[in-house]
Amino acid sequence: MDAHRTTQHHRRRPHADVASLSYPPEGGPSPQDASFPADGSAPTQSHTGYQLIGQVVGPRGVRGELKVAIAMKDPQSFRLLQQVFLGDHYLRFQVVRARLHEGQALLHLSGIDDRNAAETWRGAYVYGTREEALPLEEDEYYCDQLQGLTVVTVEGEVLGRVTDILATGANDVYVVQGQAGEILLPAIKDVIVRISLDEGLMVVRLLEGLR
Secondary structure (H helix, E strand, O other), X not given: OOXXXXXXXXXXXXXXXXXXXXOOOEOOOOOOOOOOOOOOOEOOHHHOOEEEEEEEEEXXXXXXXXXXXXXXXXXXXXXXXXXXXXXXXXXXXXXXXXEEEOOEEEEEEOOOOOHHHHHOOOOOEEEEEHHHHOOOOOOEOOHXXXXXXXXXXXXXXXXXXXEEEEEOXXXXXXXXXXXXXXXXXXXXXXXXXXXXOOOOEEEEXXXXXXX
């Protein structure tokens, strides 16, 4: 049985045709702590479209470049960013240039053109959109997209709703709560037949022993 490829807010794991990606607990690191979890950390629930990708260490040079401590699992992704959001109010800036240097990212942002302007952002958190910072591959989903889906069998029986996603190593497991209690569904192709976000539906095939 092929394993579906699942991702957990910043951490990708095998999950062949279907994958998910969710945020870790709310709240980033404290302003005094510039070390980040390997996969970043999420802002508050009201801003779940943003992904923490770093923290401004300070300016570099006299032309407004920002030195950024990286909070992305793949630092090379910084090179692909077209926009970032700074600080608690998520102020949007276009990325003029992004490069890597000695383990940090160097960002030149539109409107930050000298050292004084860059200095004002020292210590600020840097965010990207979830879609840019954590792009999905074909047939991948964010975990919060899957949670709450109605789960039905190929025969049309309603099993309940997805309430949680467990990381088990080989593949993720979808926790389904319904009138008959809890059912654990492995996120593998033989079990997960179809997912439709538009319909709010996950169609599954119950293998022997799953009920």
